[in-house]
Amino acid sequence: MLHTVLNPGAVGEVSSICDAHIKAYRIMLLARVLDDKFASLYRMGKMHGGVFLGRGQEALSASVGLALRKGDIFAPLIRDTAGRLAFGEPVLDAVRTQFGSPLGPMRARDGNVHRGRPKEGLLAMISHLGAMISVVNGALLARRFKGVTGVVGATCIGDGATSTGAFHEAVNQAAVENLPLVLIIANNHYAYSTPNERQFACRSLLDKAVGYGVAGQQVDGTDLSACLGVVGDAVSRARAGRGPQMVVASLLRLCGHGEHDDASYVNSDLRAAPVGRDCLKVAEETLFRQNWANAAAISRWRHDAVQKVEEAVAKVQREPNPDPYKEDWCALASKHLSEGNE
Amino acid sequence: MLHTVLNPGAVGEVSSICDAHIKAYRIMLLARVLDDKFASLYRMGKMHGGVFLGRGQEALSASVGLALRKGDIFAPLIRDTAGRLAFGEPVLDAVRTQFGSPLGPMRARDGNVHRGRPKEGLLAMISHLGAMISVVNGALLARRFKGVTGVVGATCIGDGATSTGAFHEAVNQAAVENLPLVLIIANNHYAYSTPNERQFACRSLLDKAVGYGVAGQQVDGTDLSACLGVVGDAVSRARAGRGPQMVVASLLRLCGHGEHDDASYVNSDLRAAPVGRDCLKVAEETLFRQNWANAAAISRWRHDAVQKVEEAVAKVQREPNPDPYKEDWCALASKHLSEGNE
Amino acid sequence: MSITYLEAIRAAQARALADDPRVFIYGQDVGAFGGAFKATKNLAIEFPGRVIDAPISEDAMLGLAVGAAIEGMRPIIEIQFADFSTTGFNQIVNQAATLYWRTNVPCPITVRLPSGGTSGSGPFHSQSMEALYAHYPGLIVMTPATVEDAYSMLLEAVAIDDPVIFCEHKYLYYHLKAEALPTEAMPVGKARIARAGRDLTLVAYSAMLHEALAVAEELVSEGTEIEVVDLRCVKPLDTDTVMASVARTGRLLCVGEAWPWGGVTAEVVARVAAEGFDLLDAPPQRLNAKDTPVPYHPALWAAHRPTARSIAAAARRLLRL
Amino acid sequence: MSITYLEAIRAAQARALADDPRVFIYGQDVGAFGGAFKATKNLAIEFPGRVIDAPISEDAMLGLAVGAAIEGMRPIIEIQFADFSTTGFNQIVNQAATLYWRTNVPCPITVRLPSGGTSGSGPFHSQSMEALYAHYPGLIVMTPATVEDAYSMLLEAVAIDDPVIFCEHKYLYYHLKAEALPTEAMPVGKARIARAGRDLTLVAYSAMLHEALAVAEELVSEGTEIEVVDLRCVKPLDTDTVMASVARTGRLLCVGEAWPWGGVTAEVVARVAAEGFDLLDAPPQRLNAKDTPVPYHPALWAAHRPTARSIAAAARRLLRL
Numbered sequence A, B: 001m002l003h004t005v006l007n008p009g010a011v012g013e014v015s016s017i018c019d020a021h022i023k024a025y026r027i028m029l030l031a032r033v034l035d036d037k038f039a040s041l042y043r044m045g046k047m048h049g050g051v052f053l054g055r056g057q058e059a060l061s062a063s064v065g066l067a068l069r070k071g072d073i074f075a076p077l078i079r080d081t082a083g084r085l086a087f088g089e090p091v092l093d094a095v096r097t098q099f100g101s102p103l104g105p106m107r108a109r110d111g112n113v114h115r116g117r118p119k120e121g122l123l124a125m126i127s128h129l130g131a132m133i134s135v136v137n138g139a140l141l142a143r144r145f146k147g148v149t150g151v152v153g154a155t156c157i158g159d160g161a162t163s164t165g166a167f168h169e170a171v172n173q174a175a176v177e178n179l180p181l182v183l184i185i186a187n188n189h190y191a192y193s194t195p196n197e198r199q200f201a202c203r204s205l206l207d208k209a210v211g212y213g214v215a216g217q218q219v220d221g222t223d224l225s226a227c228l229g230v231v232g233d234a235v236s237r238a239r240a241g242r243g244p245q246m247v248v249a250s251l252l253r254l255c256g257h258g259e260h261d262d263a264s265y266v267n268s269d270l271r272a273a274p275v276g277r278d279c280l281k282v283a284e285e286t287l288f289r290q291n292w293a294n295a296a297a298i299s300r301w302r303h304d305a306v307q308k309v310e311e312a313v314a315k316v317q318r319e320p321n322p323d324p325y326k327e328d329w330c331a332l333a334s335k336h337l338s339e340g341n342e
Numbered sequence C, D: 001m002s003i004t005y006l007e008a009i010r011a012a013q014a015r016a017l018a019d020d021p022r023v024f025i026y027g028q029d030v031g032a033f034g035g036a037f038k039a040t041k042n043l044a045i046e047f048p049g050r051v052i053d054a055p056i057s058e059d060a061m062l063g064l065a066v067g068a069a070i071e072g073m074r075p076i077i078e079i080q081f082a083d084f085s086t087t088g089f090n091q092i093v094n095q096a097a098t099l100y101w102r103t104n105v106p107c108p109i110t111v112r113l114p115s116g117g118t119s120g121s122g123p124f125h126s127q128s129m130e131a132l133y134a135h136y137p138g139l140i141v142m143t144p145a146t147v148e149d150a151y152s153m154l155l156e157a158v159a160i161d162d163p164v165i166f167c168e169h170k171y172l173y174y175h176l177k178a179e180a181l182p183t184e185a186m187p188v189g190k191a192r193i194a195r196a197g198r199d200l201t202l203v204a205y206s207a208m209l210h211e212a213l214a215v216a217e218e219l220v221s222e223g224t225e226i227e228v229v230d231l232r233c234v235k236p237l238d239t240d241t242v243m244a245s246v247a248r249t250g251r252l253l254c255v256g257e258a259w260p261w262g263g264v265t266a267e268v269v270a271r272v273a274a275e276g277f278d279l280l281d282a283p284p285q286r287l288n289a290k291d292t293p294v295p296y297h298p299a300l301w302a303a304h305r306p307t308a309r310s311i312a313a314a315a316r317r318l319l320r321l
């Protein structure tokens, strides 16, 4: 089911830089529209639990998803709606999971950003930051055992999560095993409210790469062209067997940590600086400047995106709530070994 | 009680390089003799549990202990008998803990290398590798709260323990708080049987320093002069407020992981290489070459060391076993809140 | 004026900081931001330098607390959600919990765990971890159920010379209100008869206390007088108070929001069965959450944990036994 | 020919590797060195590339296992000592244990935990962690007490589609011997009547089984016939077998080497009290280790854990009730 969500024209092999930009832009747009919808539903009190968005991080995230192929592994994190869509996650999966629909991939058991289809290479994050990286390593090692080559595993993580022990152990593990791991660090300058100065003391997070013996690149995360290039190259190098690749992107989260948060702690100088640019606008300007698209096209794409999202939301809102009496309340695949204890 | 174990002449402020070497050498020798004694008692079946030695690592370890002062914090690890003695740990503490004497600082509750006197700045390691570094950070932060300056906290760790999440979190924490932490990494090329190639993929462990934004130096761990210099400088810089310091020493463990292990997996090329030199012999040669000591002096010092160790062992062997009926079996300082459940 | 459970926690921390220079707070986003739940709101301003933002490093946060405690400080560590204490687990159970026993040096740290389920929070922001910590020797585990206890027990936690795992329930943060902060408190380790009764002893703690009280209220109309015991602290566990109540009622039902295998309800039932067997007129019963991760959707969540309804059903069943 | 408990574990792993190409072993020093206890001796040579040395990274070791399991592999993770699983705790309880429930993708990993006390091993090389893992939903927790079970249950652990925490007792590694490897086995989740009796049901598991059997032997001379139940698996826990035994004897004593608060003995006693109250002729009793870290010195260690002597005393007391 993955890799079929976008219209066929947009998913075919890209033949030019122009096509790549348009494809990425449309995914970014779709992600943004979806995020905006979730935000507005949240404000209307229609959401269970929290809503966590990827606003401002779509260029980077989409670039990751687009660089991957069917058969690759992808472990997206909190702010990767764009990357998920690019990798082929249906809009319906996102909406159903956010609403807790029993028809979604998480079947109302888990919600919002905690979704995936592991058997199709899309891992479902747990909340504990850093914990997914070694899981990607394991999936890649399994592929190696099976003799499958040319496969890549990508995962995204924030500046804050680089402080976790799990991050460290997993990056080192990937390096020791020389796995085709692509690790994207989205430095959006804050971990919830905590600024970089309280999170790490190295000059750049890229300085960590050499300490693991992995390749590292940095990129302007607000610039789609740069992201497509740098992330694409990193994925190609990993695919070619050149070991783990780290990409550190600089950008800003253009929303709260979650929709409950007004992000008033974000430094206004940062907001005003180039790092505070909206990658969607930047990409749009590139499309205009290069004459790859005009206002009419963009408005048509936006219309398409809105329609896709509205359809999905309308459909899911009509779906039944989960029924606790139909839930089997069994955490084991080996049903016969379940205690059925209450 | 710490800082009084060696004879007064040897603990006074050193006035010259010669004195420093002699002092360090005598500590190394004492550590070696103590280790040898433990090894022989182990072979005779006189030990409870395992015996873990620091053979080959005395130059580095002693340099750490000697660079510290009363009031500093020291969290030694498995192979730090020399550093402990240099910091002032009584030989009796080591012997009593190894034998499980109720009169030792761990009162038979913990054993072998798991000993210390936290209130005197000598932390008692837990087994979980990497876990002591953040404890040192906390002690240093406490000093900062109390307005105490000029204090340093040092801890040692092996190549293998650099792979732990605890190591990573704690080094980063020290960097963020700009604490006077001196972190000594003893790269003895093996973690138990696991060689460096299976432990990390960076060219040198020193490459990790920049990723944390801490200063880093490397040193030949078999060369006492080099260790005294490099470790001493790192401690001075930390004491002067220049933030965390990492020192990576290259050396070889000249014994098994524990005395149960014959270390047959150690590469013979490494053993034959300069890194496989015995630091005690190297230091002895320096003493001779520089005319700082002659054979008679060395033999006298060895005799002194043997006597100290034999006395301590003889004394402890006459001490009573712990009495389970006198043990209060209470894990809480707040005795009244203990459940006394059995 | 009324004060919430959350405000009581903030007030207790403010008072601890004010009264004792050895106290400091360390946790993710606790500083200028005031914490994910605002439990440290304004404290960084009121107590400059003593309310410190931590990196996302639970292991190092807890290790640092132990080191500071060795040097005589009294750190309060805020874990953003109890669920994330798993990554600092080792420092709690092996470093903090063993320090005093091994070295004779006390370890007065307080670990605040925003615990328990709230609607829509899912498997990783809902856990009740008291049983894990209570199993390890060397820890005190508090589970306050009232605004008054949230305040006084947190102050006591900071004052105690041992590591205290302070399980504060997120569901109570805003829901629960009291008129004022308490001026006196029961001793640590003492359970409380939250409601007197004669027909059945209903033992609960944390958020479940309020479900239990609702059940007691409800069953009055059926002519049943339920005695509700609020454990307050699950380690040490006040067996005496529970036993005395069972001696009066002859019937025990113990309710917990945590998972069914092991845990508080098993411990309470096992103790009463072992030590108070003859006091029982019917088999001692327990009710826990279901044995799956905590579900995200409110409809599933409400069925996963015990509620007044399921507790009432269990109580009625037990009364008929 | 005789085979030890440890050799049985090695043999089971050899057979799993031989029979199923999806199996691999990952752990510190498990490769050329054959593991700290030699449980993987020669396996790296016999199965090239499938027995892999890990860095000292328990979290990443366990995360890797989950990822490999998602892709259809059946990893066996050796943790060097059970005590060190605390640093991989999060990946076990939150990643592995929730995977199937959340995503419908099974997580067939086996985590080998060399568990329990041996003389002189001290607080950090002696722990019994079964209760921690059993408390979390989504895990199976095995505690084999015999050479035969060590072999057949490890093979089953690898075959099961869920994460299995395999608590192998270090004390039994060399002490315990059998004539040969078993050719058949009881189903997973079934307890075993290790010795029939009529006066008292003594429930034990892992190393404590052998203390229990010694007690049963000893009390014969006092005219007492003790029935010993070996739980084999603590989650799922075979309540039926325990209950059937209590129905025969009317008396229950449950023994465990772990700490007293919560845990296996609380769970067993609570279940029997709740579901088999009327079968009991006397209060159900339990015996655990003391509530402190495991001490280093043999004299303290022997007093810390239950032994045949303390169990016999408890049994005699219970027989008089």
Ligand SMILES: Cc1ncc(C[n+]2csc(CCOP(=O)(O)OP(=O)(O)O)c2C)c(N)n1
Pocket: A078, A079, A127, A128, A129, A157, A158, A159, A160, A161, A162, A164, A188, A190, A191, A192, A253, A257, C028, C056, C058, C080, C084, C087
């Ligand atoms: C181990 C762990 N500790 C704490 C948290 C709570 N938490 C959730 S998101 C977050 C901030 C993450 O910051 P960053 O990694 O920079 O990602 P961003 O939100 O900026 O994308 C925190 C602290 C967590 N999820 N996991």
Ligand SMILES: Cc1ncc(C[n+]2csc(CCOP(=O)(O)OP(=O)(O)O)c2C)c(N)n1
Pocket: B078, B079, B127, B128, B129, B157, B158, B159, B160, B161, B162, B164, B188, B190, B191, B192, B253, B257, D028, D056, D058, D080, D084, D087
């Ligand atoms: C977290 C953790 N995992 C595993 C172990 C078991 N263990 C004890 S020492 C050791 C090897 C340590 O190697 P290294 O850090 O290089 O120190 P060395 O022994 O070489 O001095 C291991 C794996 C441990 N103590 N802690």
Ligand SMILES: [Mg+2]
Pocket: A158, A159, A160, A186, A187, A188, A189, A190, A191, A192
């Ligand atoms: Mg961030």
Ligand SMILES: [Mg+2]
Pocket: B158, B159, B160, B186, B187, B188, B189, B190, B191, B192
């Ligand atoms: Mg080493």
